[in-house]
Amino acid sequence: MTFDVSHKVGRGGHAKAFFRHIARDADQKAGFVFPQSNPNIVPERTALNMTMVNDGSGSVRRLASVDGRPPSDELDDYLKQRLESVGRALRKDAVLIRGVVLQLDPKWFAEHDASWREKGPSKESYAYMGAALDWAVAEFGADNIVGFSVHLDELHPGLQVAVVPVTGDGRLSQKDFFKGPADLRRQHKELRAVMAEAGYDVEHRVTERSREHLSSSEFQRKADWLREATGELEKEREASDSVRRRLASRDSDLDDRESVAVEKERELASRRAAAEHAVRDANEARRQAQLAQRTAAQAREDADAESQRMRDINARLESVPADVDRWLDKVKVGGKPLRELFDADMAKARNTRRSLVEMMGRDMRPDVTRFDRER
Template sequence: MSWTVTYDASPEAKVKAGGSHAVNRDRHLGRAPDLAAGFDFGHRNPNIDRGRSAMNESFVNDGAGGFRIPVVTKDPNGKDRPPSAEFADYRCARLAQVKKPLRMDAVLMRGVMLQLDPLWFDAHCSDWRADGLNEEARRYVQVQLNWACAEFGQQNIIGGSIDLDETSPHLQLSIVPVTGDGRLSQKDFFQGPGHFRKQRKELCDALEAAGYDPQRTPTERSTERTSSADYARIADKRRASLAIAKRDSEKIWEERRQVRAQIAKLDLVTASIQSDRQDLDAQLEDLPRFRRKAKQDAMVEARAEARQEVADERATAREAARRAEVAARAHSAAERNLLALNERIQQEVNDNPPPPAPPSYDTMRRDILEAQPHLLAKFLKGMKSKDGTTLEDKFEAYQRRSFATHQRHDSDALGRYRGPGYEQWKTRSLEMQRKIDAARVASQVADMNRRDGGTEYER
């Protein structure tokens, strides 16, 4: 089986002296080492899968008849430059050998793309997206590079890249068209359609000698002078059109299959209807006999239903009479129980004395005031601050400070204190406070009695 060979030297790949096209192409070819060095410039090609850009293999002319991987260099200010800047360094060094001054519209560089058949990769190197090129694929790519060096001169190949992050693997090269006599002339290397066919034939001969079976008919990519991006857009459009046509064809076949299935289903329904009609015709012949039998069966069923209804009504009447008798007995028992309960209640009323009189207001007030110290102590224990201490703790600290003051006042000239201890002093102080509270309560009650005309105040 023969495989296609693409040789694309589109005029759109010309790079002139003016503008930033040269830098953009350098960064396009050197995006793998740039990303590895931390330089991310972004690219407008929609076919680039940035997740696989690190798999690309970029190389630059070493000026000694070979190629090497571009690396980070320093500018005059000592700042790091991206590896792709080495393409510009070699291009400038090569152009310095041109004898005449360069015009602003001079073509400094031209891009070339060499590609094997994508179907060949599917058959011989299907894992290239994950594992890169195998030994056979790498050998054919090297053949393409060797042919380019022989065709354009190794010293005129600035560098290139084996791109593995796009739709299919391919070899991209940047050619600076410097002739042997020191002229810058891209027309000497790219002379026209006939020369392009000759170059492609020589490339096919080199690949065939290496074991690749090239298709001699030029591919559409080789005959159309379009850029890589334009060709990719056209190819994507055609693939989309084929996908739409395939989808429509599959849809038509699916609709045809569904129609056939519906026809078969209708045939089954028709056969079933015909069978049912035959059964109905047979049943119509026996209809008089069925009517006589149905009438007899209905009379027998009606007599049986009437007998059953009479039996059910009699059973219902007997059950109602039984329930009425049970309800009457229960009513009599309940009446007797109520009379007995009334007698017991009356006896308990006669046997028990009347309830005691409610306490007076003074008694209730006295009990409440006597209970206040206990309630106050409970309240002090329950109120906590943010630091975890209670009001009782703060009150205890306050009492201890008061006791310290009492000690200072009751000490002699030598500072000796001979009074009671803290606990005895606190008990004595609390007892004195209770007496003061009791006297205050008695005074309040006496004042209230005087305001009421001298009689004891009761609520």
């Protein structure tokens, strides 16, 4: 059984923040959502909580929104009403509220009421929490119970009681109700006795929270620090997500650019190959043209040389010595002058030589037009 009275709420608006924490279910139902510093709260289950306020006539009732204000303000209204009974001015360091946490062992819920998250606490669980609440009312006085809340939206069910420490003689003195370690041991012992009488097998243990003994200002500073740290972590997470998205976008752009670069490289390689092929073709065409020119020049030289040789032969043939020329005029063969036969033979020889020269000229001249067509 957890018994924790370490939370102290002072002046300066801390009480209203504390009430909005314990009465978050009533505020949420009325459309008011305030930030909570407890990371163990599950907002989806907050509506299952139950918060009650002292009605001023010895009983309690559920909170309600009055004049459009958050329902948790009703706890603050009762606190102010109760403080009006204090006969002297409040000190600056006065403790207005002591928060009392009464919580059954989570192991007990695991063994006896495992479905509390889905169905809510069983009648037996509520009976034990009611016995703990009865002890608090008897210990601190019904008028000093500002209100209480059964929280079902955290890791384990718990009962939180808000106690305003007003004495019977009209003083605000939390030391009269929480006198020190010895008196806390007495309260522990009496609470265990009440729970045991109700049938709960109780075993006392001191919690870490009990050892903290946070004042209201310390609690508020810690809550503010946790809220700021959470905000900074959220900002860092958002910044990290933004950087991750930018990197992913950049990687995608780089992939696209790399694909475009690869395609361009392939296109350039194809163009280079085509250009090199064209250069090779042009060089081959130029080489063939030069070869054809050399062949044609050589053919022309050979043709010219052969023509000259034939002209020389023809000249020798045409030149007849004077005594032979006179002899041709005097001699007759078959009744015809030898001159006529000689002239006829010479004419035939000239025609033969002319045909031979023309034929040789055609065979030795290169076929330039065929080369041009092939090129």
